[in-house]
Amino acid sequence: xxxxxxxxxxxxxxxxxxxxxxxxxxxxxxxxxxxxxxxxxxxxxxxxxxxxxxxxxxxxxxxxxxxxxxxxxxxxxxxxxxxxxxxxxxxxxxxxxxxxxxxxxxxxxxxxxxxxxxxxxxxxxxxxxxxxxxxxxxxxxxxxxxxxxxxxxxxxxxxxxxxxxxxxxxxxxxxxxxxxxxxxxxxxxxxxxxxxxxxxxxxxxxxxxxxxxxxxxxxxxxxxxxxxxxxxxxxxxxxxxxxxxxxxxxxxxxxxxxxxxxxxxxxxxxxxxxxxxxxxxxxxxxxxxxxxxxxxxxxxxxxxxxxxxxxxxxxxxxxxxxxxxxxxxxxxxxxxxxxxxxxxxxxxx
Numbered sequence: 001x002x003x004x005x006x007x008x009x010x011x012x013x014x015x016x017x018x019x020x021x022x023x024x025x026x027x028x029x030x031x032x033x034x035x036x037x038x039x040x041x042x043x044x045x046x047x048x049x050x051x052x053x054x055x056x057x058x059x060x061x062x063x064x065x066x067x068x069x070x071x072x073x074x075x076x077x078x079x080x081x082x083x084x085x086x087x088x089x090x091x092x093x094x095x096x097x098x099x100x101x102x103x104x105x106x107x108x109x110x111x112x113x114x115x116x117x118x119x120x121x122x123x124x125x126x127x128x129x130x131x132x133x134x135x136x137x138x139x140x141x142x143x144x145x146x147x148x149x150x151x152x153x154x155x156x157x158x159x160x161x162x163x164x165x166x167x168x169x170x171x172x173x174x175x176x177x178x179x180x181x182x183x184x185x186x187x188x189x190x191x192x193x194x195x196x197x198x199x200x201x202x203x204x205x206x207x208x209x210x211x212x213x214x215x216x217x218x219x220x221x222x223x224x225x226x227x228x229x230x231x232x233x234x235x236x237x238x239x240x241x242x243x244x245x246x247x248x249x250x251x252x253x254x255x256x257x258x259x260x261x262x263x264x265x266x267x268x269x270x271x272x273x274x275x276x277x278x279x280x281x282x283x284x285x286x287x288x289x290x291x292x293x294x295x296x297x298x299x300x301x302x303x304x305x306x307x308x309x310x311x312x313x314x315x316x317x318x319x320x321x322x323x324x325x326x327x328x329x330x331x332x333x334x335x336x337x338x339x340x341x342x343x344x345x346x347x348x349x
Contacts, residue, residue, distance in 0.1 A: 005065045005133040006195060009236035009258050009282055011320035017307065019346045020066035020135065021339065022240075023329030024058040029336055031057050041086040045075050048119035055124050059132060062340045063347075066133040066196070067124060069189065071117065073139025073200060074147065076185035080110035082148075090152060097151035099163075104174045107148070110181040117185075118192035125193045135238070136194030138185050140201035141178045141219040142212075148174070157206050164215050175219045183226045190230045197227060198238040198260070204251070205243030205262075212250050224255030238284060242328055245270070249277030261285035263327025267306060271313035282320045283310055286327035292338045293331075299338070300345050307349040 004014035026032055032054055036044055044050050054070040074084055074092045083095035098104060124134055146160045147153070154160070164171045186197055199220065204212060224237050239251050240260030252259050252274045259281045261270040267283050274281050291302050303324075310322035324346045330339065 003065065003131050003133045003195070005135075005323055006236065008321040008323050009196060009238075011282060014321075015131075016065075016347050017322065017324055017349050018065035018133075019324035019343055020064045020068060020133075021058070021062075021326050021330050022068065024062065024064060024339070025054050025068060025070045026330065027332035028330050028334045028339065029057055029061065031061075041072065041088075042075070042078055045071050046079075046114075046116040048116050048123060051117070051120040052123035052127075055120070055134075056127055058339075059128070061336060062343045064343055065131070066135050067128060068135045068198075069117075069121065069124075069137060069194065071137065073137075073143060073202070075117070076110050076114070076138065076181050077144065077148075079112075079114045079185070080181050081108040084147075087152075092147050093152040094148055097159075098145075098148045098174060099159075101170055101173070104170065104177055107174070107177050109177060110184040112184075113191075114185060114188045118188055121189060121192035121194060133195045134193065135196045135198055136186065136189030137198040137200060138182045138189075138223075140199050140204070140216075140223070140241075141175045141182060142204055142207070142216040143200065143202045144178055144182070145171075145174055146203050148178075157203060161206075161211075164211065168215070171215060175215070179219045179222055182223055186223070186227055187230055190227070190235055194235065196236040196238065198240055199223060199254075199256070201239070201241040201244070201251070204241035204247060207247070209247055209250055212247050217250055217254060220251075220254040228255070236282075240284070245273075248273050252278045252281055256281070258282040258284050258323060260325065261327065263288035267309040267322070268313045268316075268318070271310075271316075271318035275318040280318055280320045282323065283313065284323040284325050286325065287342070289326045289328050289331050289334070292334050292342060296341060296345075299342055303342065303345045303349065307346070 005018035007014035149160045237256045238258040239256035245265035313319035
């Protein structure tokens, strides 16, 4: 039996409309808070049994069609030897931000398998059924570069953009050094048994399309091309960024099979933009995570609308298929029962 998500990602008609949610494994679940109690976030990403348990929790509870590997986009940097930590309430913080050519030259490159992650993937696959898919992921070069240059999360990415424009040679050398680490981390996951992958460019929406094409796109293209040659059979490749409605054509050109759409852009509108640039792709998305707080009547209406938009795009030849998801990650204070009910409603379409 082929899993519904893999059917949809291949442009085939799935046995049911597949759904998974970004950040489904995490803070919205009481069982997650219990197993993570007293364990730092980054440490938990390198504990095979724990990361497997956290990955599987939402699959057991919600009947989603895919598990998303519990990890963090800075895990490959940590595995390579970058001095960083995830600070509660703030996010990833880098001990020594990258600002000079020497800093870039000193940035370590991941050249080995991350065995703890590979072990966790093997544990996860022992429990998943043939109808369920395990999705691996990595952060895209621009988003990782922003953390490294800014030293942590940033509201404006001013230091990053300053380097990109004032010192373009330095910027490109940083991106060239980051890309092999991301590829190596994805290789660990694919060789260990993930069946699909998503490249998160979380902060790409802060860029103009011109800047994205010149300073970011070539490196994402390289990653998708390399992933396409990994494993015994190609895994579906998904690309997602936040507030990237204007960048969707360019992000589709990076080479994914599936384009994730955030909640700001209707799926049929997104499909037309993508199809004009690259031809039709499979769409993923795009319920506003805040609407999981709005009650079942609103939830049912919004899910129906999104499914109709996706189906219309498919009928018009602008999209090849649809994987339901949120238009961003699950908000930590979300009622888990609302997530479960949303999955039930989606599967009715």
